[in-house]
Amino acid sequence: MTKLKYFKKDANRYVMKKEYTFGLIVSxxxxxxxxxxxxxxxxxxxxxxxxxxxxxxxSIWIKDVTIDLDKKEFILKSGLIVPSIRxxxxxxxxxxxVRTKQYLITTNTSLNICYLKDGKEKYxxxxxxxxxxKMQNLANEIDEILHNHEAQR
Incomplete structure (x- = not known):
């Protein structure tokens, strides 16, 4: 596996490094x-x-994304009131x-995870x-983490 740019490895858990730029600009x-x-x-x-x-x-410090390979789950926490999503x-x-543009200027790009819950598609x-x-590189790194985990099994 190549050196991780967006995650820190802690045993069999991968924790996303904090990204302050976007939140600080908005704040x-x-x-x-x-x-x-x-x-x-x-x-x-x-x-x-x-x-x-x-x-x-x-909310910049509350946001947390973890890939726990022992429990085989993503743990997502964003926002002050919203509970963690597993x-x-x-x-x-x-x-x-998802890319949002205003008058030909990109104002926001977000990477969402699509999953099934109770037979319904959620994001x-x-x-x-x-x-x-940056979002594509992040998705590629997550895919590499998951692929390496599957290869080790």
Whole structure:
């Protein structure tokens, strides 16, 4: 297996390294608009966007993606209120790469995992960023981890 770029190996668990860039850009953008709300004397905007900025900043450290090969599952945690999602490897179907554009400018690219739960197709976000290449490399690394695990069996 090649050197892992997006994950840290801990025994038979692979934990995704924290990615701060996207979350910090969103947090600082919201904080900047909140500061503009103070400057134009709109306290409602300042409070709402200031609180959202702080919540977004906190959620950067809460987000967690783990591939546990002993339990044969993905463990996904994102957001403050949403509980962890456990996806068994046997329920994993494929990855979905979603790109959002505004006026020919890519504003968000997310890598989602597609899985079956109770016979229905479900999706959960693995990572977000700005480029397709990074998300594709992440999907390739996860695929390599799973393929190497299968080869060892």
């Amino acid at each position: 600082f953008g919201l904080a900047g608009i909140a500061a503009a709300g103070i400057w134009i004397n709109e306290p409602g905007i300042a409070w709402i966007l200031g609180i959202l900025s702080v919540l977004c900043f906190i 996806v068994r490897l046997q329920d994993f179907q494929n990855f979905e790469l 959960a976000t693995l990572s977000q960023g700005f480029t397709n290449q």
